[in-house]
Amino acid sequence: xxxxxxxxxxxxxxxxxxxxxxxxxxxxxxxxxxxxxxxxxxxxxxxxxxxxxxxxxxxxxxxxxxxxxxxxxxxxxxxxxxxxxxxxxxxxxxxxxxxxxxxxxxxxxxxxxxxxxxxxxxxxxxxxxxxxxxxxxxxxxxxxxxxxxxxxxxxxxxxxxxxxxxxxx
Amino acid sequence: xxxxxxxxxxxxxxxxxxxxxxxxxxxxxxxxxxxxxxxxxxxxxxxxxxxxxxxxxxxxxxxxxxxxxxxxxxxxxxxxxxxxxxxxxxxxxxxxxxxxxxxxxxxxxxxxxxxxxxxxxxxxxxxxxxxxxxxxxxxxxxxxxxxxxxxxxxxxxxxxxxxxxxxxx
Amino acid sequence: xxxxxxxxxxxxxxxxxxxxxxxxxxxxxxxxxxxxxxxxxxxxxxxxxxxxxxxxxxxxxxxxxxxxxxxxxxxxxxxxxxxxxxxxxxxxxxxxxxxxxxxxxxxxxxxxxxxxxxxxxxxxxxxxxxxxxxxxxxxxxxxxxxxxxxxxxxxxxxxxxxxxxxxxx
Numbered sequence: 001x002x003x004x005x006x007x008x009x010x011x012x013x014x015x016x017x018x019x020x021x022x023x024x025x026x027x028x029x030x031x032x033x034x035x036x037x038x039x040x041x042x043x044x045x046x047x048x049x050x051x052x053x054x055x056x057x058x059x060x061x062x063x064x065x066x067x068x069x070x071x072x073x074x075x076x077x078x079x080x081x082x083x084x085x086x087x088x089x090x091x092x093x094x095x096x097x098x099x100x101x102x103x104x105x106x107x108x109x110x111x112x113x114x115x116x117x118x119x120x121x122x123x124x125x126x127x128x129x130x131x132x133x134x135x136x137x138x139x140x141x142x143x144x145x146x147x148x149x150x151x152x153x154x155x156x157x158x159x160x161x162x163x164x165x166x167x168x169x
Numbered sequence: 170x171x172x173x174x175x176x177x178x179x180x181x182x183x184x185x186x187x188x189x190x191x192x193x194x195x196x197x198x199x200x201x202x203x204x205x206x207x208x209x210x211x212x213x214x215x216x217x218x219x220x221x222x223x224x225x226x227x228x229x230x231x232x233x234x235x236x237x238x239x240x241x242x243x244x245x246x247x248x249x250x251x252x253x254x255x256x257x258x259x260x261x262x263x264x265x266x267x268x269x270x271x272x273x274x275x276x277x278x279x280x281x282x283x284x285x286x287x288x289x290x291x292x293x294x295x296x297x298x299x300x301x302x303x304x305x306x307x308x309x310x311x312x313x314x315x316x317x318x319x320x321x322x323x324x325x326x327x328x329x330x331x332x333x334x335x336x337x338x
Numbered sequence: 339x340x341x342x343x344x345x346x347x348x349x350x351x352x353x354x355x356x357x358x359x360x361x362x363x364x365x366x367x368x369x370x371x372x373x374x375x376x377x378x379x380x381x382x383x384x385x386x387x388x389x390x391x392x393x394x395x396x397x398x399x400x401x402x403x404x405x406x407x408x409x410x411x412x413x414x415x416x417x418x419x420x421x422x423x424x425x426x427x428x429x430x431x432x433x434x435x436x437x438x439x440x441x442x443x444x445x446x447x448x449x450x451x452x453x454x455x456x457x458x459x460x461x462x463x464x465x466x467x468x469x470x471x472x473x474x475x476x477x478x479x480x481x482x483x484x485x486x487x488x489x490x491x492x493x494x495x496x497x498x499x500x501x502x503x504x505x506x507x
Contacts, residue, residue: 007497009292011310123347125294125463126471133295141349148497156496158325159176159317161334165499178461180479294463302464327494328345328486330503
């Protein structure tokens with residue numbers, strides 16, 4: 001089933017927008033969380049996101065194996081939040097990003113229910129001084145391009161408002 | 170009276186675009202400046218902005234009390250440049266951002282003349298290494314979302330050219 | 339002849355999009371490369387870009403004298419990739435950016451074949467801590483605005499997908 005990609009910056013309202021897209025379909029919904037609680041700042045962010053969602057969401061944790069989580073979501077509409085943290089986890093853990101991306105694409109093709117993927121746009125600032133940050137920025141851009149090419153719908157969010165890059169609003 | 174939010178990056182032409190929006194209304198206009206001249210670099214920026222504007226503008230300085238300045242602008246069309254520096258001033262001074270935002274919203278609701286707010290989009294680069302920069306980035310994104318939700322019109326500016334996110338061009 | 343400006347972030351697919359715009363016109367095409375191979379990372383990027391292009395492209399190297407290279411491209415449709423590296427080269431070499439920009443504009447006006455310019459949008463992240471990075475960010479924004487004002491067509495690329503800021507798709 002075709003999927004949707006929601007792109008945006010930090011605190012752009014992209015998660016909220018993605019939740020609204022999923023809520024167009026009947027509950028229950030699957031929330032596929034890729035965040036790992038490395039520190040207090042991240043734990044606070046995860047808690048704030050969970051508090052905003054209600055009881056209609058079943059949360060699946062998938063810091064690395066996103067393909068398996070999308071399979072486990074079965075016929076539920078699924079929100080993946082977010083691809084950029086998943087990529088961070090893959091890179092920090094020394095995993096094969098190309099193989100993981102191919103597995104994600106196969107899992108998306110196999111889905112029988114709607115899927116919305118959230119991703120950060122990180123390439124619109126000045127070139128980072130840190131070489132690892134530059135490699136990450138490149139990898140995130142390549143991943144976003146690749147999924148945008150396969151998505152039926154791509155929205156770019158700024159200040160909570162969507163621009164349609166591809167497909168429908 | 171409904172207000173307009175103009176979002177954009179550094180040197181995107183957002184101030185010039187906002188001035189053009191205000192100039193659709195009869196002069197005199199109020200220019201509400203939130204910048205504080207902390208250093209020479211900032212003094213130069215302020216001077217360059219002032220030199221571009223003509224005698225039809227009355228400048229009000231409001232590094233912190235934006236609500237009072239919007240009241241003082243009375244029936245003049247008012248340009249606020251910019252919300253992101255105002256937020257910086259609030260955070261650096263340890264002020265209550267939530268209370269200040271509520272006061273700004275009340276002042277906007279009370280305006281009897283058009284208002285255009287300029288704000289920076291700062292969340293589209295790589296995650297800053299500095300924790301204060303991350304907190305600021307989050308606060309700026311939340312502020313932009315909140316005002317975009319209340320605005321009648323929101324424009325995103327890139328290379329001097331506007332994209333309509335909401336409302337009219 | 340009117341020219342096109344393609345703006346986007348790092349790894350946004352802007353080069354690929356610009357190549358597709360040029361390929362609407364008959365080959366052979368001129369590829370005007372502004373990159374200088376300062377280090378291995380940059381050499382790898384240049385090699386990857388060249389490998390993607392085929393034999394229909396004649397490459398001209400123009401780290402500084404873009405106006406001369408556009409003249410040498412003569413009647414071939416020409417892609418300039420990218421203005422932001424050219425600006426970097428000018429600034430690092432202590433050259434006169436204003437004079438170089440005027441020469442570029444004159445060369446664009448004199449072109450008898452289509453030209454597509456690629457540029458990075460770098461102003462949508464947090465303010466850089468480094469003063470040189472801030473100056474560069476300002477100069478890049480000013481250059482993008484100036485060329486966008488003269489361009490017949492301006493596209494903003496995110497995740498490989500174009501938004502039309504001006505002109506045609």
